[in-house]
Amino acid sequence: AQKVTQAQTEISVVEKEDVTLDCVYExxxxxxxxxxxxxxxxxxxxxxxxxxxFDEQNEISGRYSWNFQKSTxxxxxxxxxxxxxxSAVYFCALSGPGFNDMRFGAGTRLxxxx
Amino acid sequence: DAGVTQSPTHxxxxxxxxxxxxxxxxxxxxxxxxxxxxxxxxxxxxxxYYEEEERQRGNFPxxxxxxxxxxxxxxxxxxxxxxxxxxxxxxxxxxxxxYNSPLHFGNGTRLxxx
Numbered sequence: 001a002q003k004v005t006q007a008q009t010e011i012s013v014v015e016k017e018d019v020t021l022d023c024v025y026e027x028x029x030x031x032x033x034x035x036x037x038x039x040x041x042x043x044x045x046x047x048x049x050x051x052x053x054f055d056e057q058n059e060i061s062g063r064y065s066w067n068f069q070k071s072t073x074x075x076x077x078x079x080x081x082x083x084x085x086x087s088a089v090y091f092c093a094l095s096g097p098g099f100n101d102m103r104f105g106a107g108t109r110l111x112x113x114x
Numbered sequence: 115d116a117g118v119t120q121s122p123t124h125x126x127x128x129x130x131x132x133x134x135x136x137x138x139x140x141x142x143x144x145x146x147x148x149x150x151x152x153x154x155x156x157x158x159x160x161x162x163y164y165e166e167e168e169r170q171r172g173n174f175p176x177x178x179x180x181x182x183x184x185x186x187x188x189x190x191x192x193x194x195x196x197x198x199x200x201x202x203x204x205x206x207x208x209x210x211x212x213y214n215s216p217l218h219f220g221n222g223t224r225l226x227x228x
Contacts (some may be wrong), residue, residue: 033213043202046209075158095213100162102213105156106155107154
C-alpha cells in the first residue's frame with residue numbers, strides 16, 4: 001500500500017515554542033518523493049518542500065527544518081520559534097512511479113497562541 | 115504571474131443536481147489535477163488531465179467527470195449530487211505529469227449539497 005500517516009491530529013503551542021510534526025509513509029517503490037504542504041484558512045495548499053528517496057540529507061530553511069529517515073520511513077517537519085502566522089493545517093504527501101496520484105496524509109492542525 | 119484560479123468560491127446545490135467547477139492553471143503549467151477534500155481530511159485524488167485527456171483517475175464514481183480545454187484550463191463536473199459530495203474541491207496544476215513535480219493549488223471551491 002502507498003499511504004501517509006500523520007498521527008497528530010491537532011497540536012497547540014505557545015508562540016516561540018519549537019514544534020515537530022510527524023509523518024510516516026509506506027510505499028513499495030524504491031524511488032519516490034515526499035512533500036510538505038501548508039494549508040492556511042484561505043484553503044490553498046502551499047508547497048513547502050520536496051525530498052527524493054535518495055537524498056536523506058536534512059534540510060533547514062529559516063525557521064523550518066526537515067528530518068528524513070528511510071530506516072523509519074519518516075519525514076518529520078520542525079518549526080523553530082513558532083509564530084502565530086504558522087497556524088495552519090500541514091500535510092505530508094507521497095508520490096512515486098507505482099501509483100497514479102499524490103497521496104496525502106490526514107493533516108495536522110497547528111495552532112500557535114500568542 | 116497568476117497562480118491557479120478556481121471558480122466559483124462557494125456553491126450550494128440540492129441533492130440530485132449537477133455542478134460544474136472551473137480551474138485555470140498557473141501560467142506555464144499544462145497538467146491539471148482535481149482533488150476532493152472532506153472536512154478534517156487530506157485531499158483525495160479524483161483525476162488528472164493532460165493534453166485534453168484524462169490520464170489518471172482515483173477511486174471516484176463515473177458521476178465525476180472532467181474536461182480540459184486547449185488553453186489548459188479544466189472543468190470538473192459532478193452529476194446526481196449526493197450529500198456526501200459536500201467538500202472542498204481543489205484544483206492543482208503542474209508542468210507535466212511527472213510524479214516528482216510539486217503541485218500548485220488553487221483556493222478551492224467549497225461545495226455544499228443540501
